[in-house]
Amino acid sequence: DSTTGTLTWWDRRGSGWVAAGSAPARFGANGLTEGATRVQGTNTTPTGLYDLPYAFGIEAAAPGTRHPYRRVGEGSWWCQDNLSRSYNRWVDPRPADCRPEEAEHLVGYSTQYARALVIGFNYHRPVRGRGAGIFLHVDGKGATAGCVSVPAAAMNRVLRWADPARRPHIAIGTASGRTAITRY
Numbered sequence: 001d002s003t004t005g006t007l008t009w010w011d012r013r014g015s016g017w018v019a020a021g022s023a024p025a026r027f028g029a030n031g032l033t034e035g036a037t038r039v040q041g042t043n044t045t046p047t048g049l050y051d052l053p054y055a056f057g058i059e060a061a062a063p064g065t066r067h068p069y070r071r072v073g074e075g076s077w078w079c080q081d082n083l084s085r086s087y088n089r090w091v092d093p094r095p096a097d098c099r100p101e102e103a104e105h106l107v108g109y110s111t112q113y114a115r116a117l118v119i120g121f122n123y124h125r126p127v128r129g130r131g132a133g134i135f136l137h138v139d140g141k142g143a144t145a146g147c148v149s150v151p152a153a154a155m156n157r158v159l160r161w162a163d164p165a166r167r168p169h170i171a172i173g174t175a176s177g178r179t180a181i182t183r184y
Helices: 152-161
Strands: 006-012 016-026 032-034 047-053 053-059 069-071 078-079 088-089 103-105 115-117 136-137 148-152 169-172 178-183
Touching: 016 152, 103 169, 115 152, 136 152, 148 152, 152 178
Parallel strands: 006 178, 032 047, 053 069, 136 148
Antiparallel strands: 006 016, 016 148, 047 169, 053 115, 078 088, 078 103, 115 136, 169 178
């Protein structure tokens, strides 16, 4: 049921892992839940190991960002409509089959989506009803709707650290209230 924890990012060095940084993190308002059985709309953060397909934001990419980065514009939405062909995808513009009440207008989250990384939960082969729009993003006013959030300065550090050539992943776990990002 924890809504707070720590995000630690790690580097693989030889046969071990070395912490490269850490920051306080926030999770879903109803805590963490097993990613394989998560239900959309429960305000829970899915546990598991996920890739980080790309970064995005309302602001320009943080200096030193190496991940592919998409700028949010007025027409940018994240479709969470289970009936849409665009389920769990960035759409720009929003297609007619993605109802606005079942989508996030990304530009409307100026603080949280100043800079973010897409978490690959339910992304590559989406299961409808499992959940959509799970990101690592900048803190808002409190717990998230299912994402992981960190202070803005930490988000910038993570974006500089996340080298796609080193295959960064996020491991979200419940054992110690910690979330880790690793790269190989």
